[in-house]
Amino acid sequence: MRGQDEVDNCTPSLSSRKQLFSNTASRRSSRRFTPYGRTPKSRQLKGKNHEILSNGTAERSRPRDRRSAVETDEEHESNLKGLTNKSWKLFKMTPLYKFNTESSQLKKYSSQLSAHIEAERQKGLFIDNATSSKAYISTYKGLRVSAADKEAVQILIKGRNRGGFGDETVLLTCLLCSVEMEHNPVEPKLRDKFAYYPLLMVKGLVSLTDGLITWMQSHFDCVITPMIFSAHDLAWMVAMWSGTTTEPVHKSKPVELLYKTPTDCKGIDKITFTIESTDVKDLWDRIHDDKGSEFSSEEVTMFINSLESHFHSLFRVKLSALQLYSVGTSLSYIGDVGRLKIFSADHVLWILRYLTVLSLEHFTQSCS
Amino acid sequence: MTATVLKPHNKLPQYNTVTVLLVGAEGTGKHELAKGIISIDEPFSVQIRTATCLPLSTEDEESRPRIDFICFIVDLTNRESMRVVEESVKHVDLRYFLGRSCFVALKVKCPEKRGVGLELVSEFCDHYGAPILYGALETDQEQITLAKQILNMAKVSAGLVNNISPLLIDSTRRPYDTQLL
DSSP states (O other), rough: OHHHHHHHSOOOOOHHEEEEEEEEHHHHHTTSSSSSSOOOEEEEEOOOOOOOOOOOHHHHSSSSOHHHHHHHHHHHHHHTTTTTTOEEEEEEEOOEOOOOOHHHHHHHHHHHHHHHHHHHHHHHOOTTSSSOEEEEEETTTTTTOOOTOOOOEEEEEEEEOOOOOSOOOOEEEEEOOOOOOOSSSSSSTTTTTTTTEEEEEEOOOOOHHHHHHHHHHHHHHHHHEOOOOHHHHHHHHHHHHTTTOOOOOOGGGEEEEEEEEESSSSTOOOEEEEEOOOHHHHHHHHHHOOOEEEHHHHHHHHHHHHHHHHHHHHHHGGGGGGGEEEEOOOHHHHHSSEEEEEEEEEGGGHHHHHHHHHHHHHHHHHHH | GGSSBBBSSSOOOOOOOEEEEEOTTSSSOOHHHHHHHHOOOSSSEEEEEEEESSSSSSSSGGTOOOOOEEEEEETTTTTHHHHHHHHHGBBBBBGGGTTSSEEEEOOOTTTOOOSSSSSHHHHHHHHHOOOOEOOOOOSHHHHHHHHHHHHHHHHHHTTTTTOOHHHHHTTTOOOSSSSGG
């Protein structure tokens, strides 16, 4: 009995794990002639279903008490709102080994994480930090959309200011989530051992973030790397989201494109291209075919090209020769090193869904 | 219109010489690549011509040698370079796409800086039926590898390899997009 337990506990070696997570043959065959990853020709603009699974499929099928349904909806809404107007740093993760979202397990993790942070603090790693801090881990409802998704998990690290006065303040907020993942890349027989969360969002002190990441990497045997967006990905985002506005168009934020100039161009390091959202919306409506829920790569290219050719005709600067590194729309602001700020609570799921897709693409490409 | 189209067979070839034309936007590293190609020791002489876009000017039409091979250079971090190539390709004779031209995709190693989608490039190359070479020019090694690949193809198209024609090479090639297979 004991022996079997030990066999269960041992982690597969790195090479065998690569095979286990390798994706279907179809992706491999499409990459046969290029060793480099590629993006699909079209992407879903919105999620397929906007209904949120609250507590797994079992509960959904049962007729629910009306009042409790309203309450959970409100909770979901406030949870989604809690993600807006914060600047997050995005990371991508490999599957977590033996990560369990049961509340007793989460409690255990929080005490272990607290101990880890305390140990790091005593080593003197956090100079600018509070006296003592404590970790709280809980599930975060409202982000689970498809059956392949796991319930999101929130990690909060709270502490008192230096000197130990006053109330506890939140030093770090961290969210592990996956929103409308199409398929789970983990093999079915390993799914009870590996929990896959494509996205890790962190807001907090850098030193604490590093501490959290080292703890997670050693504790759950995973690798956490910053999410980096290429100019191509950013072009997709700005094209997909600039035509969708929540508020009346005249009030919403302008669309912003930030370009980095080459290093041999002295005296100027970036060009900010700001366009009124009404004008962008007008252009977007002309380019995007309203019937389909998909957005194609031709539409993206056309959208970006028309903006840049307009800029060229005004200022004689070829923006297409420069590197796009940051985009802002009325929904969100995204930078190339994984900075994210969401403005609209209604579109949190859209944005996180797209980021989930991107992270999943990176993951499956690196495995196959 | 016909005068601006570059043709492979309207001039006599030079003895024991390969002429390569590199077409690419400014700042894509045409000259580094050209130096790399010239530095390779071969028993024939190599001439390189560069252009930032096609069509070539009609002024020095007479003095220009026959162009055996055309390389279209795309810098993947630079969308302008892709646009230049798309425009230039229209001014090239059809026969160049039967094994006498190739596309070169540069800076493939840093996906986070990529501005041109790879699927866009490979789809474009499939439309024209020309091969793509993926490479970089940052180190000498990369430069030489790329230069050798180009020179091997250029050698064939200049007729310096016995019993191999550019058409033979082209007919053994397969498209990049597997959906076309």
